[in-house]
Amino acid sequence: MFREGSRVNEIWSKADLHIHSNHSDGLARIPEIMEHVQENTDLKVIAITDHNTIEGALFAKSLEEMYDFEVIVGEEISTASGHIIGLFLEHPIPAGLSVTETLGRIADQGGIAIVPHPFSNRGIFGPFGRSVFAATVNELAFQALEVYNSIPYLGWANRVAAKMFTGGQGIAATGGSDAHVLQGVGTGYTVFRGTTAEDLRRSIEALETRAETGRGGLSVALRYARSVRRIRLQHAWNWERCEARD
Numbered sequence: 001m002f003r004e005g006s007r008v009n010e011i012w013s014k015a016d017l018h019i020h021s022n023h024s025d026g027l028a029r030i031p032e033i034m035e036h037v038q039e040n041t042d043l044k045v046i047a048i049t050d051h052n053t054i055e056g057a058l059f060a061k062s063l064e065e066m067y068d069f070e071v072i073v074g075e076e077i078s079t080a081s082g083h084i085i086g087l088f089l090e091h092p093i094p095a096g097l098s099v100t101e102t103l104g105r106i107a108d109q110g111g112i113a114i115v116p117h118p119f120s121n122r123g124i125f126g127p128f129g130r131s132v133f134a135a136t137v138n139e140l141a142f143q144a145l146e147v148y149n150s151i152p153y154l155g156w157a158n159r160v161a162a163k164m165f166t167g168g169q170g171i172a173a174t175g176g177s178d179a180h181v182l183q184g185v186g187t188g189y190t191v192f193r194g195t196t197a198e199d200l201r202r203s204i205e206a207l208e209t210r211a212e213t214g215r216g217g218l219s220v221a222l223r224y225a226r227s228v229r230r231i232r233l234q235h236a237w238n239w240e241r242c243e244a245r246d
């Protein structure tokens with residue numbers, strides 16, 4: 001039994017914990033994302049994290065049994081001062097609450113809170129937030145900081161996040177693609193111990209995850225450049241959902 005356990009524990013897998021579908025401002029439909037992950041990636045876990053809705057994530061979860069990977073129901077919540085990702089949610093969390101209240105609602109559901117793109121414009125620490133980060137990191141109850149986000153123009157914010165993340169804060173590091181197009185899925189990911197969504201949760205809690213970047217690079221950047229208009233259009237269709245403030 002012990003051997004079995006220790007063997008399993010030496011397996012490390014990849015999870016993309018930040019994916020958008022057409023339920024918010026992504027271009028891909030949930031069934032397309034599921035097929036893409038199965039056929040073209042080695043991800044063992046994905047989190048669907050649409051803006052202010054878990055509708056697409058629940059749909060993905062309902063399809064999970066057909067596939068060789070697991071789905072985490074997530075939401076990228078627009079708080080009053082930036083984005084927070086909740087994972088392992090059962091109920092949607094409304095937009096527009098304070099960061100502290102939002103983190104509390106995630107904790108109430110037994111979820112995991114990740115601060116995505118922490119130093120971007122939509123990040124809770126903002127582009128000038130390095131001092132805010134230092135001051136509040138110990139007070140806010142989040143479990144992980146997204147130190148790698150694949151959106152092409154976030155290179156600078158990623159570097160700040162990696163620099164601020166020294167590993168001593170008691171926070172795990174995660175990576176996610178923030179994919180808004182199918183080809184973006186898996187271009188940023190979290191490496192965790194084990195193979196399942198529950199293994200991932202334990203690995204985050206044990207602070208042993210790390211963020212990595214996958215293939216894609218220039219071709220994904222070009223795909224984004226070509227898709228900007230369609231992403232903005234999709235954002236416009238779902239404007240109230242994506243921009244929800246109150």
Ligand SMILES: [Zn+2]
Pocket residue numbers: 076083116117122
């Ligand atoms: Zn965001």
Ligand SMILES: [Zn+2]
Pocket residue numbers: 018020076178
């Ligand atoms: Zn996002």
